[in-house]
Each structure stands twice: as C-alpha cells, then as structure tokens.
Amino acid sequence: MRLVSVRLPLRPLALASLVLNALLVVTGGAVRLTGSGLGCPTWPRCTDASYTTTAAMGVHGAIEFGNRLLGVVIGLVALATFIAALLEKPRRRGQARLSFALGLGVVAQGVVGGITVLTGLNPWIVGAHFVISMVMTAGAYVLWKRTAEPDAPRLPLVPGPLRTLARVTAVVSAAVILVGVVVTGSGPHAGDAETPRNGFDPTTISQVHADLVFLLIGLSVALWFALRAADAPPATVRAAGVLVLVELGQGLIGFVQYFTHLPVLLVGAHMLGAVFVWLATLAAVRALSASPAPAPATPAAEPVPATSAA
Secondary structure: OOOOOOOOOHHHHHHHHHHHHHHHHHHHHHHHHOOOOOOOOOOOOOOOOOOOOOHHHHHHHHHHHHHHHHHHHHHHHHHHHHHHHHHOOOOOHHHHHHHHHHHHHHHHHHHHHHHHHHOOOOHHHHHHHHHHHHHHHHHHHHHHHHOOOOOOOOEEOOOHHHHHHHHHHHHHHHHHHHHHHHHHHHOOOOOOOOOOOOOOOHHHHHHHHHHHHHHHHHHHHHHHHHHHHOOOOHHHHHHHHHHHHHHHHHHHHHHHHHHOOOOHHHHHHHHHHHHHHHHHHHHHHHOOEEOOOOOOOOOOOOOOOOOOOO
C-alpha cells in the first residue's frame, strides 16, 4: 500500500491568519460598540448551561458568540499553519517557531478574553485583548512575507541612519496604538452600560494621543523625503509614501469621530484603521532591507567525449 504525502499550503494559511486576526479587531470592536461585551455573561461557556448563545440572549449574545467563534476559527487556522510549517521540506525553523508563536497567541487571547468577561470588562484587560490582536497580526504578516523569502539574513538597501529613522517611526506607531487603547478605555464605548472606565480624563488623554499622531506623521513624512533624497530604491520610497497616506486617512477619521462625539461607525472604522497603520508601518520597515538574490545556477559541465586510441 502506497502512502500519499500531504502538504498544507503554508503561504495561503499565513495570509488567512493575517486576515482573520485583522477581522477579529473588527468583530471585537463590534462587541464593544454595540454594548455586547457581556452578551455571553460567563466563560468558557456562553451561559451557565450552554457553550453557544441562545435565542433568549438576543442580538448581544449573537454578536459576542460570533466573536468567540471567530477566535476558534483563528485557532484552527493557527494549528493548520503550524502543521504546514512542520511539513515543509526542508523544514525552516524560523517559520515553524513563528507559526507556533501564533498558536500561543491564540491561547493567550482565549485566556485574556475569559478574564475580560469574568472581570466585568475591566478596561485594562479589554485593552490587553486588543494589543494581543495587534501583536498576532504583526506575527502573521511577518510569517506571510517570510514564506516567499529564503532563510538567509536580509540585506540593507539604505544607509544605517535611514533604517534607524524607520525603527523610531515604528516605535512611535506602536505608542500611538497603545495610547489609543487608553483613550478608548476612558471613553463611552465600554462594551456594557455598567462597565467602569479607566479613570483618565478623555480630553487630556485624547490630546496626548493626537500629539503622538502628529509626531508619527512628521517622522513618516521625514522618512519619505529622506529616502527620496538618498535615491533609495523605488520600493522603499513607495512603502514610506503609502504609510503617510494611511496615517493621514486614519488621522482624518480620528478627528472627525472626536468632533462628532464618537459615532459607532467611525469608531469602528478607526479601529480597523489602526490595523492598516500598523501593517503599513511594518511594510515600510521591511522595505528597507531585502532577501539576498538566489545564486545563479551553475550550468552542468558537458561530458568530454571519449577519444579512441589510434
């Protein structure tokens, strides 16, 4: 009996993980913005007697259970991604470790999600839930990119100061997202009408957030101009330009939502925009280096014709 070798498609699975983790931010935002945070009032069950939502729990239960169900799907995709990485021939340790880390992230999300419910939507735990999603989105993005590259170290395409500027920009981008989480934890969209907020003054913390946004846009514009001045490869300039455009769009949504008193649709769009800003930041940083070109294949030597003895 002949055994059939099965290989799972690692690259599509990594892309699926990326998309699903970004989608989890959207569904998590829907839970919060519709007041469905305690639609399933306990964990790991949805009710004391059922793992799934019931008709009596209404739309809030359906929204919260849908978010939990998406987490299960992400876990299954993470497991399939890890198996696919193990079945790669030759096996690449970096991809296997990264896919394993994504699986651990799913476990962390489940635990933090459970603590979120059991603590009555503590704003700091809710914020941690969002941060883990952003970390997992970054991990899935890097894994997806690595599946098309060799394991060799990436080679810099621009001088060191430009790479340092890009790293500083990435740190500020992360800070913008983290402070944005605190802003949300101080505002009205708590996920449930009875949930306490984090105690920060919304106006003050929003101003801190806005100041960091201005700094981020300034650094990103500086990076774009510096790359152009240094005659960097077009792909690097393009990635920095995309980052600036995404940031401007996200900033516009942020200001409009603030001055229109945080309508739920704009807040949800702003949460999704945070994912795009983060991915554009990662893309801009990665664009400053490249995988080494594969060595040209050495043509096989032609056989020397045998000579017959005279």
